[in-house]
Amino acid sequence: MEETQILYRIFTRLAVALGVLNGLSLKEAKKLLLQQIKEHPFENEIKVLINAIKEDEHESIEQLLDKTILVCEELGSNRNYITLEIILEHIASTISNDENQEEYKYTNSIVERFKKEITLINKKIPLPPLFNMVMETRSLLEWSSIYCIYPFIPKRIKGEGKPVLLIPPYLGDDFSTSFVRKYLQSLGFTTYKWELGFNMVKAHYIPRLEEKLHDIYQKHNEKVSIVGWSGGGIFAKIMANRHPNQVEQILTIGSPIWGVMDMKTPVYGLLEFFRGKSLKERNERFLAELEPIPKVPVTCIYTKTDGLVPWKHCMEAETFRKDIKNIEVFGSHSGMGANASVLLVTANMLSANIQGKKIRDVGSNIERYLYPNFWNKARKAFKIKKPIVQVIK
Template identity: 35%
Template sequence: MTTETALRPPSPLLLALEMRAFAEFGGYLAARPLLELAPSGDGHPVLVMPGLAAGDGSTVPLRAFLRRRGYRTYGWKAGRNTGHPGLLGLLQDRLHEIGERNGRAVSLIGWSAGGLYAREIAKLVPERVRQVITLGSPFAGGADVSNVKRLHEWLSGRRGDDPALRERLRATPPQPVTCIYTKTDGIVPWQRCVETPREAVENIEVPGSHSGLGHNPAVLYAIADRLARPEGDATPFARQGWRRLVYPAPVRQEV
């Protein structure tokens, strides 16, 4: 088992390989006909939250894909993700607005730092949230062990580690939770992006970069599969047939 003290930021090689995100976007465009075979949804609302320093523009491909699968998708409308806790109030208001508009619980998807907000909102307003899906979100630790530590400190205005906040982020939301991650993440250690697997809590590994998670075809298919479950259904992601070639067996690491 990997310990907190043993973790280091991803290697310079993995950081350089984040440039794969551009090729992965080309893969997304090429795979669009195949992605139309992904499971369709029931029309429930989905709120998507961007990664650090990004805004709603970065989640356009993901939201467009989900709209084609039958969902009502929403950006967070909170501007650039600065990683500041003060955004939580705005996002709770946004969640209430979407829930009231649709009269249904909302699924939350958070990319990287966006997933930290998704998890926290799900704990604060559990009755409004259907499920939580994170994409390379380092909830099992702070920004101190990452390749964006300085950027996070500059944007958020926060310096150093906060043990209380770290413990708060580790706590698992009460809804079904899916953690999608890649072991070749060049931004954050993948070990901080996974949960201890148990009922209604699962990890799904995909090939690719951190920066491409929002348009990686393997990620999009997995998201569509998870969103298509009936509300309250915690059936784990199936890896039979061709899926074995794309999605490795789930990680068993304790976090």
């Protein structure tokens, strides 16, 4: 995306200037930054920007910081900013010379200021628009039409008995995930229900989920994939953060998996009605466990027409690692459990991640219609055009 090019063009200059401020030469600072983007999905494109930096700008670091923050503000809230924070933190941590302690403090202040501003920017994700909320009624059509569509959904993936635990959405039970489970079973996956009744998104489910995860892991003697829809994705991420040695991967479907403490959603009113207290007041520690990124492959399915959860909260930082994917589908939040695109993406990504492969290109017309390769489009959109490179040079 042109906007992403703009952000990384100014950010790379800031990061290199921070390295020079730490006492590194321009060449050393560029090399250090190149090391930090090895897991970035757009590594090759960003290398061009880094190699184009020809002058030391550490004396203008305040202006570079202000410009970077301004670009982030103009682009709006984005989970991917966490990657920028981590890069700056790592560069700052390279200082070890005793004589540079004052500069070290100043460097830390630059990093902390950037993180503080990003936190403020990411608190500005708005409530889903009224139109999206009204359009949630189409979930009735999605749930009724899936009975007709289901027989035509391609079944090429081979699950080979791999274990998959499915966790239902808020106020949902195992019936909510019935079509996803049915489809995965037809492909040869071994699926497991949540079996804890209606999901009220409470911390007291966690010990029982941990026990269930351990039992499945022991039974198969291999890691378990976890699929969570909406509130179920919250538990999927917490399980992955707590037990990465037992979790193969997680796949979330319309799940708010970061920034939940500041999330604006009409669902909060319903949550507070049933609980008597606000979600923030009762589950602050529980929700804080959502912020770290799991050390396992992560796939996040989201829809921009979500009427209950702001879609930006449903995306993980793709720029953090190459095994993190955000995939857009079309539909309502309430109908995602009966969305043919969701079924296809879920099966394809479970299989691709287990095999350590990129998701395969789909062939038939129905797959092309139901399952577009959004991240391939994103890569093409990000690719730096020749005129831009020439201007940088």
